[in-house]
Amino acid sequence: MFDSLTEKLEATFKTLRGHGSLTDENIKEALKDIRRALLDADVNYKVARDFIAEVETEAIGAETIRSVDPGQLIVKIVHQKLISLLGSQTSDVYISEHPPSVIMICGLQGSGKTTLSSKLALRYKKKGKKVLLVAADPYRPAAIKQLQTLGKQIDVDVFEMGQANPVEICQKALSQASKQFVDLVILDTAGRLHIDDELMDELAEIKKSVKPQELLLVADAMTGQDAVNVAGTFHEKLEITGVCLSKMDGDARGGAALSIKRVTGCPIKLVGVGEKMTDLEAFHPERVASRILGMGDIVSLVEKAQDTIDVKEAAKLEKKLRKSQFTLDDFYQQIQQLKKMGPLESLMDMIPGAGKLMKGATIDPKSMVRVEAMILSMTPGERDKPQIINGSRRKRIAKGSGTTVQDINKMLKQFGQMKKMLKSFTKGGLRGLPKGISPF
Amino acid sequence: MLRITPRRLVDQVKFFSKFKKGLTKTKETLVGNIKKAVGLAAKVDDDLLDKIEQILIESDVGVSASLKIIENLKKKVASDNIKDPEEVTTALKAEIMAIVRSDRNPATLSSDGLTVWVVMGVNGTGKTTSVGKLAKFFSDQKKETMIAACDTFRAAAVDQLEVWAERSGVQFIRAKDGTDPAAVAFDAATSAKARGVDILIIDTAGRLHTKTHLMAELAKINKVVAKVVPEKNIKSKLILDGTTGQNGLSQVKFFSEAVGGIDGLIVTKLDGTAKGGVVIAIAEEMSVPIDFIGLGEQIDDLKPFDPESYVAALFE
Ligand SMILES: Nc1nc2c(ncn2[C@@H]2O[C@H](COP(=O)(O)OP(=O)(O)OP(=O)(O)O)[C@@H](O)[C@H]2O)c(=O)[nH]1
Ligand SMILES: Nc1nc2c(ncn2[C@@H]2O[C@H](COP(=O)(O)OP(=O)(O)O)[C@@H](O)[C@H]2O)c(=O)[nH]1
Ligand SMILES: [Mg+2]
Ligand SMILES: [Mg+2]
Numbered sequence: 001m002f003d004s005l006t007e008k009l010e011a012t013f014k015t016l017r018g019h020g021s022l023t024d025e026n027i028k029e030a031l032k033d034i035r036r037a038l039l040d041a042d043v044n045y046k047v048a049r050d051f052i053a054e055v056e057t058e059a060i061g062a063e064t065i066r067s068v069d070p071g072q073l074i075v076k077i078v079h080q081k082l083i084s085l086l087g088s089q090t091s092d093v094y095i096s097e098h099p100p101s102v103i104m105i106c107g108l109q110g111s112g113k114t115t116l117s118s119k120l121a122l123r124y125k126k127k128g129k130k131v132l133l134v135a136a137d138p139y140r141p142a143a144i145k146q147l148q149t150l151g152k153q154i155d156v157d158v159f160e161m162g163q164a165n166p167v168e169i170c171q172k173a174l175s176q177a178s179k180q181f182v183d184l185v186i187l188d189t190a191g192r193l194h195i196d197d198e199l200m201d202e203l204a205e206i207k208k209s210v211k212p213q214e215l216l217l218v219a220d221a222m223t224g225q226d227a228v229n230v231a232g233t234f235h236e237k238l239e240i241t242g243v244c245l246s247k248m249d250g251d252a253r254g255g256a257a258l259s260i261k262r263v264t265g266c267p268i269k270l271v272g273v274g275e276k277m278t279d280l281e282a283f284h285p286e287r288v289a290s291r292i293l294g295m296g297d298i299v300s301l302v303e304k305a306q307d308t309i310d311v312k313e314a315a316k317l318e319k320k321l322r323k324s325q326f327t328l329d330d331f332y333q334q335i336q337q338l339k340k341m342g343p344l345e346s347l348m349d350m351i352p353g354a355g356k357l358m359k360g361a362t363i364d365p366k367s368m369v370r371v372e373a374m375i376l377s378m379t380p381g382e383r384d385k386p387q388i389i390n391g392s393r394r395k396r397i398a399k400g401s402g403t404t405v406q407d408i409n410k411m412l413k414q415f416g417q418m419k420k421m422l423k424s425f426t427k428g429g430l431r432g433l434p435k436g437i438s439p440f
Numbered sequence: 441m442l443r444i445t446p447r448r449l450v451d452q453v454k455f456f457s458k459f460k461k462g463l464t465k466t467k468e469t470l471v472g473n474i475k476k477a478v479g480l481a482a483k484v485d486d487d488l489l490d491k492i493e494q495i496l497i498e499s500d501v502g503v504s505a506s507l508k509i510i511e512n513l514k515k516k517v518a519s520d521n522i523k524d525p526e527e528v529t530t531a532l533k534a535e536i537m538a539i540v541r542s543d544r545n546p547a548t549l550s551s552d553g554l555t556v557w558v559v560m561g562v563n564g565t566g567k568t569t570s571v572g573k574l575a576k577f578f579s580d581q582k583k584e585t586m587i588a589a590c591d592t593f594r595a596a597a598v599d600q601l602e603v604w605a606e607r608s609g610v611q612f613i614r615a616k617d618g619t620d621p622a623a624v625a626f627d628a629a630t631s632a633k634a635r636g637v638d639i640l641i642i643d644t645a646g647r648l649h650t651k652t653h654l655m656a657e658l659a660k661i662n663k664v665v666a667k668v669v670p671e672k673n674i675k676s677k678l679i680l681d682g683t684t685g686q687n688g689l690s691q692v693k694f695f696s697e698a699v700g701g702i703d704g705l706i707v708t709k710l711d712g713t714a715k716g717g718v719v720i721a722i723a724e725e726m727s728v729p730i731d732f733i734g735l736g737e738q739i740d741d742l743k744p745f746d747p748e749s750y751v752a753a754l755f756e
Contacts, residue, residue: 222687
């Protein structure tokens with residue numbers, strides 16, 4: 001959906017004089033593109049503005065390095081700065097030596113608190129800890145039942161006192177935990193707005209009475225500009241110790257991560273990547289930095305591909321590609337594999353530069369179905385050697401697949417282009433990627 | 441435009457003050473204040489336009505839609521020879537109103553039998569709560585209302601909706617956890633039709649729009665309902681979290697593709713400090729109308745979208 005930032009920058013630098021080195025003028029132009037990328041990714045307006053101002057100073061200082069392409073240099077500076085702002089070292093959840101350790105979970109309505117609480121419980125249960133989940137949301141309908149159901153799924157005890165006062169619930173849970181030699185207590189609190197003073201005071205009171213080692217704010221990765229107000233207020237009132245981002249399995253660019261880190265200064269500790277109890281990951285600043293810049297998340301793509309694509313099949317395919325034996329049959333197999341991985345556009349977002357390469361190519365699901373139909377209407381011989389597909393064969397295939405000869409022509413042309421592109425991809429692994437997108 | 445009835449007027453005043461209440465609390469922290477911008481501006485110049493751009497972006501309108509709005513505003517300033525910064529605000533409001541205004545009444549039901557609303561959206565946006573509120577809304581209007589729990593995936597989602605059925609006193613179709621949501625939807629539509637129900641509202645599981653298999657499941661729900669109810673009476677309503685940023689555009693696009701068009705949006709959680717400005721971008725780029733807004737967790741915290749008060753609150 002978004003063209004990669006590097007592509008935009010390449011274009012910017014081409015139109016500017018002084019191409020080849022960083023000048024005050026082209027830095028300004030490039031920074032406009034970067035600002036745009038940040039805002040498109042939902043980085044807060046003011047956070048983006050400050051960030052750009054800082055990058056400008058640094059980029060001007062870097063002027064002397066003349067050997068590198070200026071677009072790449074700027075992106076490199078921005079990317080590295082983003083990583084360092086997001087938190088260069090990973091910081092895990094702190095568990096006290098003296099049990100029970102308490103983790104308190106808070107956040108807006110629907111941000112993913114209950115799910116995260118349970119995921120955390122499973123994570124520490126697997127590490128051999130005795131965990132107690134506490135249902136401290138007496139307000140939302142069936143919130144307790146939700147936690148109980150999840151507790152049963154992962155075989156972790158859930159403490160509940162029905163519609164009682166949350167402060168009392170948490171206190172009682174803690175005293176039970178001490179008696180039963182529980183290692184870790186996780187408090188799942190109700191969702192609330194940061195401007196709801198009464199409910200914010202309730203959290204402050206829970207905090208005061210149970211003294212959690214960790215107070216984690218759960219924020220939705222799709223959050224927009226308001227992330228600064230939400231996180232800022234939660235931090236101001238409660239002094240949170242860390243942040244978790246939920247729903248990172250979608251196509252959100254996740255600029256809120258930068259905004260939240262900037263206003264709270266608290267480390268981002270964990271990332272939710274799905275609805276399953278095992279869908280919990282450590283926070284990787286470099287991946288999120290690439291995502292924010294719209295440069296794609298090549299690591300996630302590779303991991304996703306590893307999950308869904310048969311490794312042997314892939315190796316076979318790669319060999320064929322190297323030998324230029326990629327046939328329409330292989331193309332068909334590839335479509336099937338791609339379909340397993342999710343919508344193509346979201347995949348394309350993960351591949352740097354793919355936006356440009358695939359422009360005009362068929363990536364909408366409907367035309368993919370048509371391509372499948374065309375290939376299925378071909379004889380094995382035709383699929384193997386598309387060059388034998390002459391005019392009358394084209395007519396036959398079009399008729400068989402309910403398409404037109406023009407469609408067939410277009411598809412074959414694209415197939416040829418794709419073959420070329422894939423070949424260049426495989427030439428030198430990642431280093432074979434088109435210029436301007438080499439991983440730093 | 442919606443017809444203004446005395447009741448609606450009272451509602452609007454209430455809703456407006458609720459809007460303001462939420463916003464005034466954090467007013468100090470929000471620099472985006474058009475009055476301040478205009479007050480400081482002595483003349484209509486680039487500085488003023490930059491400030492307006494900032495306010496729009498900070499409301500989640502997004503760069504692309506904001507630039508379009510400002511382009512049009514500039515043209516208007518030039519053609520009408522606007523010199524007074526106050527007048528710029530008026531022109532700006534008119535500009536945004538023109539984008540988000542829709543002429544239909546969001547509460548209209550089909551005149552020839554059962555209407556079905558399929559309520560969908562990404563995880564945690566407020567679907568189940570909105571279904572509960574809508575049930576109350578329609579039963580208040582003396583419509584025979586039924587709600588069906590087709591979120592058989594998330595833990596205790598069915599129980600959650602059941603509480604709302606009790607609160608609103610409407611008919612309820614309950615599914616067992618883990619059953620096929622499309623089968624439940626089919627049963628619900630069949631029984632709603634048999635019982636002469638006016639509106640059936642189907643609550644579905646939250647799903648990220650990038651997950652093909654889950655989107656296909658949603659398409660299937662619509663398909664089986666269409667076996668019982670004419671397609672034109674089935675409306676896909678997308679629930680959008682008001683705190684969502686630019687991803688809202690992607691959500692509308694993908695959901696729309698999956699079910700063959702989104703009929704209308706319900707924007708939730710506007711009782712916070714988020715302005716939900718992405719709906720402006722959505723209305724501008726994809727012309728999807730906004731039907732209702734959610735202003736809290738109580739059963740009456742749902743109002744038909746009123747462009748005038750929305751735009752006013754945006755710039756209060
Ligand atoms: N795809 C995806 N869905 C998630 C993730 N985390 C949570 N969800 C879903 O988001 C929805 C809300 O999650 P909950 O855990 O109930 O959120 P909550 O913050 O406890 O909500 P309230 O208690 O109602 O305020 C559910 O449908 C979850 O399944 C995630 O990382 N990815
Ligand atoms: N403040 C506020 N909270 C809301 C609103 N609508 C829903 N919620 C809350 O948001 C959370 C998620 O809502 P739910 O209906 O379960 O979302 P679903 O997962 O999309 O069905 C719940 O805690 C609701 O109480 C609203 O308009 N304002
Ligand atoms: Mg919860
Ligand atoms: Mg729900």
